[in-house]
Amino acid sequence: MRLKGKTAVITGGANGIGAVAAELFGKQGAQVAIVDFNEQAGEAKAQQLRAEGLDVAFFKADVSDAENVKEMATQVIAKFGKVDILINNAGITKDAMTLKMDVANFKQVLDVNLTGVFNCTQAFLPTLLAQGKGKVINTSSITGTGGNVGQVNYAASKAGVIGMTKTWAKEFGGKGINVNAVAPGFIETDMISTIPEKILGQLKQLTPYPRFGTPQDIANAYLFLASDESDFVNGTVLEVDGGMLT
Template identity: 65%
Template sequence: MRLEGKTAIITGGANGIGLEAVKLFTKEGANVALVDFNEEAGRLREQELQLDQVTFFQADVSNRESVDAMVQSVVAEFGGIDILVNNAGITKDATLKKMSVEDFQKVIDVNLTGVFHSTQAALPFMLEKGKGKIINTSSVAGVGGNIGQSNYSAAKAGVIGLTKTWAKELGKKGINVNAVAPGYIETDMVNTIPDMLLMQIKMITSSPRLGKPSDIANAYLFLASDESDFINGHVLNVDGGMMK
């Protein structure tokens, strides 16, 4: 029970990596606020999981009012916040030549500004406790860039900047801020990638397979637990050795 008595907010918790993290964190004793934009999926997961420890909160991380309301509701239900996993993310891929300004901005709004909103809204409750764990989700695309992902790579590189800055600002206040940079993970997000490209991706990883949502959820868990108390401002690549 590595998270006994803790309350965690997991954004983008209704699918893929976030959902796996919701399951793992509850197994480790946490109360979990499953936060997602998608109300239908969120409600369905809450029903399927049938756990007293999990409550669904609908919120759009790119909308500050929505995030503030969600954080207030989480605190009203669970009494505080110990862990924030900024996992929600989207893609809208196109090469630089073809990417619309709207699609550039939308991905920045969700994947970068969304991390800022959720963290700023949750921060007072961690400061109150003098302890907290913030885990941001970057990507191999944020570390090394990726064809067709100007918006996504910029947002995910920005997430690394936020992580390092916040570690410096908040470390002395007992708050750890770290990031996970996943490789290609088997979720809906990679379903659109052609098989041929996925084959090539597997060939350039040291462990020649795609990642599983549990590979990332386990990294989130470590960074959320007391075991990582002396780790701050770190970007943990969980990518089968792709970014060496």
């Protein structure tokens, strides 16, 4: 088991990529804290995984609320005694062309996708630093590296995540904390379910690999960066996009 004896926190862990990662990490021996704003879905996922014999607990939190995140972090540490891995996976979209984008929707995406990553990392950093070892994995996107029409808020948030990742790698790498990012391409989740089939077909043609990604593909990338196998990987952005940006 690649994560035996580790404790992992996964935000946005109730559904999609986060839920798949929670199961994978649990099967690899980790204690897993599923963090999500959706209490019903989060509790259901935690109960399902516990029924499979995995050591999983759910913690409700709004990652955009710094005080709420601090309370959640206190609860996680009280439950598990430590944290070794933080996966900043929570994210939302509120797409629109720039001239039609509501300012509130622009701000909400940045509050969750960018400020939320800062809030969670800041809350767990004291514990990671005290241990002298830890892994922080932030979820960016190929939209954050290449942009995308109709997603100026999402692109800005994900580009910001890359900037924070590289800064933290320099700030905390010397203290035993690895900070990296994963940049998914188009992944088969609810997040792309609103994209018209015609556009999806065009996007699939832009991907050299003959399919879209799956949540398992991203969870596998998280697993590598969370494991001891990646101890000398720091400040990188791992693109998991089937070669779209090649």
